[in-house]
Amino acid sequence: MDQTADIFAGKRRAPRVGFELPVRCKHGLTRFTAMLKDMTRFGARIEGIDATEVGEAITLLLPGQAARMAFVVWINGKTSGLEFGDPLAPEMFDTLIGDYAIGHAPQPAPPPRPIRAAA
Numbered sequence: 001m002d003q004t005a006d007i008f009a010g011k012r013r014a015p016r017v018g019f020e021l022p023v024r025c026k027h028g029l030t031r032f033t034a035m036l037k038d039m040t041r042f043g044a045r046i047e048g049i050d051a052t053e054v055g056e057a058i059t060l061l062l063p064g065q066a067a068r069m070a071f072v073v074w075i076n077g078k079t080s081g082l083e084f085g086d087p088l089a090p091e092m093f094d095t096l097i098g099d100y101a102i103g104h105a106p107q108p109a110p111p112p113r114p115i116r117a118a119a
Helices: 003-007 090-100
Strands: 017-027 030-039 043-047 057-061 068-076 079-084
Touching: 017 090, 043 068, 057 079
Parallel strands: none
Antiparallel strands: 017 030, 017 057, 030 043, 043 079, 057 068, 068 079
16 A cells, blocks of 8 residues: 555545546546546546646546546545545445455355246
8 A cells, every 4th residue: 555545544534445447537528547546435546647746636537336426635646535425325436346355255146936837
């Protein structure tokens, strides 16, 4: 973990969950792929952003979700801390953790129900 992320450890609203997930982003007219490194319901740390400033808006496209507005709250080289405009719903966050978080196995699909003959 980088030193910039460490200085915020005691100030976060929730513990971060680790990810190693490529995500699509939009900054102004530029679209690019960045690497989601960790996240809470309230924000995220991503790597691979160029030419942003604190306070700028970025649109983040998380898997299976509508585009989400986030604001840059800190920058360290090509790594940025983002705060979501609206927090992720708990069930959406839990789905992302179950499907993509480091160290969390995907949840297996429930077994199919047996087909019953009509009475």
